[in-house]
Amino acid sequence: MSTAPAPAGLVPGTGAAPARRQAIIEVHKLVKRFGDHVVHDGLELEVYRGELLSIVGGSGTGKTVLLRQIVGLERPTSGTIRVFGEDVMTLPPARMQALRNRWGLQFQRGALFSALSVIDNIALPLRELRTLPDNLICQSALLKLQLVGLSARDADKMPADLSGGMVKRVALARALALEPELVFLDEPTAGLDPMGADDYVALIRELREELGLTVVMVTHDLDTLVALSDRVAVLADRKVLAAAPIPELLHIDHPFIREYFLGERARRALTALPPPHAPSGEA
Numbered sequence: 001m002s003t004a005p006a007p008a009g010l011v012p013g014t015g016a017a018p019a020r021r022q023a024i025i026e027v028h029k030l031v032k033r034f035g036d037h038v039v040h041d042g043l044e045l046e047v048y049r050g051e052l053l054s055i056v057g058g059s060g061t062g063k064t065v066l067l068r069q070i071v072g073l074e075r076p077t078s079g080t081i082r083v084f085g086e087d088v089m090t091l092p093p094a095r096m097q098a099l100r101n102r103w104g105l106q107f108q109r110g111a112l113f114s115a116l117s118v119i120d121n122i123a124l125p126l127r128e129l130r131t132l133p134d135n136l137i138c139q140s141a142l143l144k145l146q147l148v149g150l151s152a153r154d155a156d157k158m159p160a161d162l163s164g165g166m167v168k169r170v171a172l173a174r175a176l177a178l179e180p181e182l183v184f185l186d187e188p189t190a191g192l193d194p195m196g197a198d199d200y201v202a203l204i205r206e207l208r209e210e211l212g213l214t215v216v217m218v219t220h221d222l223d224t225l226v227a228l229s230d231r232v233a234v235l236a237d238r239k240v241l242a243a244a245p246i247p248e249l250l251h252i253d254h255p256f257i258r259e260y261f262l263g264e265r266a267r268r269a270l271t272a273l274p275p276p277h278a279p280s281g282e283a
């Protein structure tokens with residue numbers, strides 16, 4: 001099945017007013033091979049402005065590789081990827097850099113530079129731009145720190161001195177350093193305890209409302225998935241099997257979807273959905 005369209009003009013996860021559907025990421029006929037290992041084969045995906053799209057799939061199905069290709073860190077074998085209308089595979093370096101400045105990344109591994117303080121980690125993307133004096137960069141980085149619920153007292157701490165939840169927040173603050181329109185989050189709640197994950201979910205909700213962000217998130221965490229996603233793209237069989245709101249996915253007959261969304265853990269998480277969509281008591 002190809003990518004399912006979003007419901008007409010709605011941004012359900014935010015409860016926001018109807019928005020016009022505008023695809024700001026368009027992945028078409030994507031093929032990605034490492035040697036003879038085919039990771040993606042004819043993958044299609046669109047992400048609409050203002051939505052939070054989650055990507056799920058078994059371990060090794062290519063979720064991180066997909067994000068890396070979208071942001072130009074990994075080259076597709078074939079196919080096209082357009083972000084904000086620009087073809088990331090053919091863009092000259094200067095225009096690619098300008099495009100990169102429109103998104104932020106919080107990646108699965110290597111969250112922070114261990115030798116840099118919190119504030120220097122957050123300031124790094126701005127310093128790399130070389131366009132602002134350092135006092136403005138520090139001010140901006142401090143604002144980002146507060147935006148993610150930390151305070152100036154945390155600014156000079158080193159990554160080793162932070163809790164897991166704080167590391168995620170600082171990584172998110174760095175992803176927001178350039179005030180992006182679009183943010184990629186790869187397993188943002190991995191390693192957090194349930195309360196830490198809940199706090200992170202609340203933070204993402206607030207930031208979406210305040211900043212009007214479009215978010216592409218990879219997560220294994222069902223509670224996070226259910227709490228935040230407008231649509232969920234399911235990676236299976238080297239493709240996006242479907243990209244739709246969770247209630248629509250529940251109707252698709254596929255082993256991964258059955259196992260992932262209809263197992264015992266999923267049934268508990270799905271009770272958080274509005275009543276018409278929550279699973280009934282039966283198997």
Ligand SMILES: Nc1ncnc2c1ncn2[C@@H]1O[C@H](COP(=O)(O)OP(=O)(O)OP(=O)(O)O)[C@@H](O)[C@H]1O
Binds near residue numbers: 034
């Ligand atoms: N640079 C690389 N060279 C060779 N194979 C790679 C490379 N990067 C990724 N792969 C392979 O591509 C496949 C997809 O990897 P990817 O990291 O995208 O999986 P994932 O869906 O993010 O998994 P997880 O849920 O465990 O994070 C894996 O089999 C991985 O070993």
Ligand SMILES: [Mg+2]
Binds near residue numbers: 064065108186
């Ligand atoms: Mg991954």
